[in-house]
Every structure is written in structure tokens, then in C-alpha cells.
Amino acid sequence: MEISAAGRLEVRITTADVGKRVSVRRLSDAGVAGDKFTDTVGVLTSWTDGVLLITRKSGESVRIAESALVAGKVVPPAPARRRGPAASYEELARVAARAWRPVESERLGNWELRAAGGFTRRANSVLPLGDPGLPLDEALTAVRRWYGERGLPAYVQTATGAEGTQELLCAELERRGWVREVTAEVWTGGLAPVADLAEGTGVVLSREAGEAWLARYQRKGVSDVALRVLGGGPSVWFAAVPGADASGVPAAIGRCVVDGRWASFAAVEVDPARRRQGLATTVMAALARRALDEGASAASLQVETDNAGAGALYAGMGFAAHHAYHHYREPGHAGTDR
Secondary structure, three states: OOOOOOOEEEEEHHHOOOEHHHHEEEEOOOOOOOOOOOEEEEEEEEEEEEEEEOOOOOOEEEEEEEEHHHEEEEEOOOOOOOOOOOHHHHHHHHHHHHHHHEEEEEEOOOOOEEOOOOOOOHOOOEEEEEOOOOOOOHHHHHHHHHHHEEEEEEEEEEEEOOOOOOOOHHHHHOOOOOEEEEEEEEEEEEEHHHHOOOOOOOOOOOOOOOOHHHHOOOOOOOOOHHHHHHHHHOEEEEEEEOOOOOOOOOOEEEEEEEEEEEEEEEEEEHHHHHOOOOHHHHHHHHHHHHHHHHHEEEEEEEEEEOHHHHHHHHOOOOOOEEEEEEEOOOOOOOOOOO
């Protein structure tokens, strides 16, 4: 907090600081004896009618009455991670997009409209990396029309919590009634340490998601469109650990897309009866070694914020959260698969 020369806390932010990262202290319950303070750090996304809206790294929006402010200041952008590969939000967003390609896409200025028959929000949402070339309301009208022509709900994928992310856009979407659904995080880490975690013996690698692999995949009845998404990317690998019974269903599977220095992991799934036997680690180690052979050095993956088990697993492998991302659904429309 900012402290004056006289030793008093001061509010050193104004409405001109909207869009900047700030740290504020407010009264938790103004007007009550024995008031306590609450600190909030995030992007100041609006300041109107005496109310500040601050979007935290997690994407949560906090409303603060101007009258409750005790202190406040502008702070530097979220610091770069001190371990693991350095990367900007935009670089990771583009890598993730190439690793999960839609069936069709179209540009709207610097926004990319993506569709894949409703298979996952990621492949059926707008990736807004820059200016759409239109006022926001007009751009959102065009987005809704484009998805409506395909019989799909309109989604916009946004990010928070790193330099260059889209807290302001999140606030504008919420102001217009768009509904935030799944929130996840992009985690990054070094690739070589993952490869060293296990021998990876007994893992079968393939360029295609065969019937056995799909039998373990959590989404059943995968369509041709879904297969195109799963198989799309610069250099795609599928891994499977054969099961112990005669069903042919693998005990564990995984998917990895190699793209320059990046290896993007996804669809790491284990037979519930075989969990806590190191199979997920074995699958990822085998995929990591193949990615290293192709020249990659960094790893990324996506973890839903409510999946504590996956978070603990990946943290143990040396991964750490880089930023959060969210899918906003147009108002008045039912959602789709995640």
C-alpha cells in the first residue's frame, strides 16, 4: 500500500487507471466498530457510479465501493514465472489453439472464430487475440450470427492473470450478460524433467487415435468431426498402456502435440481401477521423450480449476500455473460440451 510521508495510507488510483493492475485496501464492513481491512490485487476493469470493479487473476470480479477504499496504488504487471519456460500469454494461446484445431475458422479482425460441430468449447469458441476491427457490440453481434448459422451457441474464450490477458474483455462480456462457464488454467513446465520421471516402457505410441485408445477416452461415441480435432496439430502423438484383461481397452492413454519448442499434453486418462500406480506419469514420460526427439524443450497442459487431483499430479512433475482461461457463453443460449 502507498504510505505518505506523514505515515498515512493513501488512495493513489483514479478512474484514469482503468485497465491497469492495482492493489487496493478496503474496509471489510464499513461503518462497523472494529473494522477489518481486505486487500485485493487485480486489473481495475471499471470505476463508475462510485463502484470499482477489480478482476483477480482467477477471473473473479470484485466490486468495491469507493467510500470503502483505504489505500490503493498501481502495481507492475503480474511477474513472470521464476521457474520453467518463459512464455507470453499470446504465445501459449496460439500454441494451444494449434494443438486443438477446429474444423473451420474465420477471421474477424484479430479475432478467430472457430467451429467443430460442438465438440468441446475450445474448438467452438472465439479466440480474441487483439482488436476485432469493429466496436465490441457489433463484433459480438457478428459472432452470434456466425455461430447461429452453424446451430451452435456463441462462446468467447478469454484469459486472466498474466501480462496481456483480457480482464477488460471479461468485464465487458459480463456487463452484457454473457455467462462464464468452465474456468481452467494453462500450466507450463520443463519437458526434460517430465521425460526423466519414468522409463515409459510398455507404452505404445501411434499417430492415430485407434479404436482401443478411443475406448478409454472419456468422451464416448466420438464423431468424425471429433476425430479431426483430435488428430489435428503440427505433430500429434497418441500413447496407450495396454490393459491387463482381454477387452483391449488400455489401462491409460494420453495425447501430445509437438509444435516447435512446445509439447502440449492432453487427454491423460487412467482406468479408475489402476489409479495411483504411476500410469499417468509413465504415459507422459513416454510422450515427453518423443517430443524431446523432435526438438521440443517446454511443456504445457490445461487443468480445470476444480480438478485438485490433476493439479497435485502436475505440480509434482514441476508444472505451475501460467494463467487462467474462461469460456463465456452468449446470453439466453444453452451450453455445449466442455
